[in-house]
Amino acid sequence: MEQILAYFFTYKEAIFIIALSIFVGIEVISHVPSVLHTPLMSGANAISGVIIIGGIILVGHADTSTLSLELILGFFAVIFATLNVVGGFVVTDRMLEMFKKKKK
Numbered sequence: 001m002e003q004i005l006a007y008f009f010t011y012k013e014a015i016f017i018i019a020l021s022i023f024v025g026i027e028v029i030s031h032v033p034s035v036l037h038t039p040l041m042s043g044a045n046a047i048s049g050v051i052i053i054g055g056i057i058l059v060g061h062a063d064t065s066t067l068s069l070e071l072i073l074g075f076f077a078v079i080f081a082t083l084n085v086v087g088g089f090v091v092t093d094r095m096l097e098m099f100k101k102k103k104k
Contacts, residue, residue, distance in 0.1 A: 041088045041091055045092075049085060051081040052078055052082060055075070055081060056078060059075060
């Protein structure tokens, strides 16, 4: 328990900035109009695509004989960015379906 408290006291500014950015991000995203949602999702997909490429490069250069930090971070970067891209495409597709004319 003392190690956890020491960690929080050492990095309290960084933890505060991360917590504040989470609240600001939720507030900003919740007020985005639906007209801007699709272009913003496309931009997020492009950024996640760059993260996927970076993760693949990181995994490719990592030492595979041992379980290194580079291998773990690269693996998680590829997995989470891929989930983000797939989720972005699903949400974008659903958003574009809203603008199509309904069949009678």
